[in-house]
Amino acid sequence: MDHHRPTTDHHGGQFMTIETRLNALKSRISAILNDDLRYALAERIRELGYIDLRDFFQARPVLAHVHALERMLLVARA
Structure with missing residues (x-):
């Protein structure tokens, strides 16, 4: 898989590389204050x-796994 290939996100249709999505995901996860959400995310x-x-x-996850966590965080915000 080419990790430098742009991918679309689900926040306005912008093109983002997998690295950008991972960095954004890492930032969002580190900002979580709710313990229940942290435990659910770990599970x-x-x-x-x-x-x-x-x-x-570190494992360089596939895009589907990144999307699964992004989706989980979006649902938690709703």
Whole structure:
């Protein structure tokens, strides 16, 4: 998979590289103050096959996994 290829996001149709999406996701996750959401996110990461957040970001996750976490955070905001 080409990690430098632009991908569309779901926040206005802008083109973003996977690195940009990962950095944005990392920032959003670090800003989470709700413990229940943090635990749910950790559980989802394990369901996707990663040990923890560090493992997720070091593993260069596939776009579908990035999207799953983005979607989870969007639903939590609603």
